[in-house]
Amino acid sequence: MVEQLTHPEGSKVVIEMWADLGCPWCYVGKHRLQAAIAQRPDADRFEIVMRSFELDPGAPTEPEKNETSYIRTHGGTAAHVHQAERQMQVIARKEGLEYTPDRMNANTFDLHRVVQYANEQGRGSEFFSTVQDGFFTGVLDIHAPDALAWVAELVGLDGRRVREILASDEYADRVRADRDEATRLGAGGVPFVVVDRKVGARGAQKVPAYGRLLDQVAGPVASERAS
Incomplete structure (x- = not known):
């Protein structure tokens, strides 16, 4: 029984x-x-707020091949990279998600600064999700200012404002504060989810596990109450 x-x-x-x-x-x-x-039948009760956690602060600002990035941060060889990416691709596809190993990686600090702006405008989750989905499906260069401005406008944000933020250091303190807060809450990495500041979960949980987390805070769904 879930408390x-x-x-x-x-x-x-x-x-x-x-x-x-x-x-x-x-x-x-x-x-x-x-x-x-x-x-859940009460899905509209839940609001996802994306918080920043830069995994590789030392990553170069110029995009590098995914293989280069992996070896730089994890060591190993190209064969290790290809094996890990194939495994990840299988996992993603089981979830019904497209996933391409052919990606260019770079420092994400500036991206997080734009997410902070999107959060401020009430579009953080939508902006983050659109950018990330485009990246992992291979249809979006997330390190190109024009691409980020396009996504911003797609979700109802000001593309010109995004370009201004990318050309400045706005929201940098908020990005750093988010990571510091995650560390204080016990996160050693991401994803890290906290529901209503009551319960949390580290790592990419399965759908039922996330469902139980929601139940703990919001109560079980109607079908469970009736059973």
Whole structure:
């Protein structure tokens, strides 16, 4: 039996998700979390707030091949990279997600600064998800200012404002503060999910596990109450 933490029925539940845009497990975990929410008849109660967690602060600002990035951070050989990427591709496809190993990686700090702006405008989750999905399906160069401005406009943000942010250091303190806060809360990496500041989960959980996390805070779904 899942212990339920009191939360007024029908009230909003804030789900904070610390993630990095270029993190494969964040990509999978994000979709699993979204699936767990979508399974509930009260799905509109839940608000996902994306929080910044840069996994590789030392990554170069100029894009490098995924293989180069992997070896630089994890060691090993090209064969190790190809094996890891094939395994990740299989996992993603089992979730119904497209996944291409042919990616260009670079420092994500500036991307996180734009996410902070999107959060401020109430479009953070939508912007993050659109950018990340485009990256892992191979249809978007997430390190190109024009591409980010295009996505911003697609989700109802100001593309010109995005270009201004990328040309400055705005929101840098918020990006750093998010990572510091995640560390204080016990995150050693991402994805890291906290529901209503009551319960949390490290790593990319399965959909049922995320569902139980939501149950703990918001109560079980109607079908479970009736059973």
